[in-house]
Amino acid sequence: MEVNNEFGGETGQSDLTLVVENHKILVSKSVLCIASPVFRAMLEGDYQEKTMSEIPLPGKIYEDFVEFLKCIYPDKLKKVTETNSYQLIPLAHEYQVKKIEKRCEKVFIQTVRKKHTIDVTELYRHIQLSETFALEDSKEVCIYLASENKLAQFLTAQEKYKISDASHNMIIKLALRRRELDSEDDKHLSLNTDRQAASVSSGFSFGTYPTEIACVFSAPTDYHSYTDDKVKFTLTGYIRENNSEAKGILRALRLSVRYTITERNIRSKLIQKLRDIKPEADAAEDFREEYSLLPEAIKLAVQNN
Template identity: 45%
Template structure:
């Protein structure tokens, strides 16, 4: 068998040999036990591996397992990236490496945010992964992002990637609630344009051909009604409104930055577009 000594250059001091496929990997029981309670049970518990000189891991892919070790050994601590996270996640889960699970979830959330906000099939794929490996933060992120899309897209995505009924129905419920808020916003929007009584007013600008080309708005920042402020954020984002005061959106974010921290208006916060919600969280 091929011998891999990159984790223990002095083979005489290695106290465990891990056998994966047709390779032997020289390693340290201490490192494995500190990283994983599963390895600790195998090497120090009442298992036959405790007395064996070799730890046999049938069914594992050698390259994947070496990458896994590179991410848990203190002198290596290889970075988890988009390239290796999907191969590392199952191993981190199987061996209950909590720190690696957290690192994987952080990377996956970043991947979703940067690449898949508009791809419902990918969002469902990551919900499936989150349910399989108990990544609650990733699941919540993907569920809310998916709810910004359409029923037709939900159905197509679920055909490609099976998720739980609870997650699928939650997405549909959130989508319906977003639709209700849109209808209410449109109704209030018309009232605001007519009366301007709520401190939020918008005017449409037209091109020479009479086709709507932009929308501008003014928001009274003296108002302290959080419901109106949330509505203003939704309208600004939905209709890409250019406010008369360019700092209006930033001011709204600053005034509402304590909402998530204090638990006020939870539904209003949760149903904001995800990019606005991220901005609020980053400001808090």
């Protein structure tokens, strides 16, 4: 067998040998016990491993286990990255190394937000991973991201990566709720396709009442094709929520995303206003639900001051 001395063997500080595949890894019991409650129970509790100088670990992959040790050894403390997080999460979960589990979960969330927002199959893969290793934050982010996509994609993804019925049904429920909100939002819009309408300017203002908000969107530089003619259009929506300023801003933000409003100042003003809002107690639950259904990009912008 090949011997790996990088975890204390060369300095004589190792007092235990782990056998993984066709390799012997010389390690320190004290390091393992400090890092992992599972190793601590194994090596200090009433188990046969307590008196063994060599412990086989069947079913483990040598390269993955070495990577895991590099992340828990104090003289190495290798960083958890997108590259190694998928190797580490099964071992971190099995040996209850919570810090590495949390780091892996954080990397998974960053990865799906950066690369997989419209790839439902990848989102289902990460939901499956999250369910396997009880990563609730990662699962929630992936469920909400998946619900932003088309319903037809969910069945294709479910065929490849089986997730729980509860998660699958939640994605469908959220997707349907998003479409209900879209339908309600559209009632607040009028679409003008004549050339004169293209000259209407963008705006953001509040009405005469403290809880009334009126938002005007326009996209004079966009083009849509009608038969053989191309015309500029202006999209104008007045959002008035007489009982809830917060819901009016949420509606305006959803519309600004769906209709790809190019004027950044409108969305930035809405986001800033949303940061400052504290909904009334009787409206708080509805606000939280609608806020949770905002596109992930908007929620991140609100959180990142």
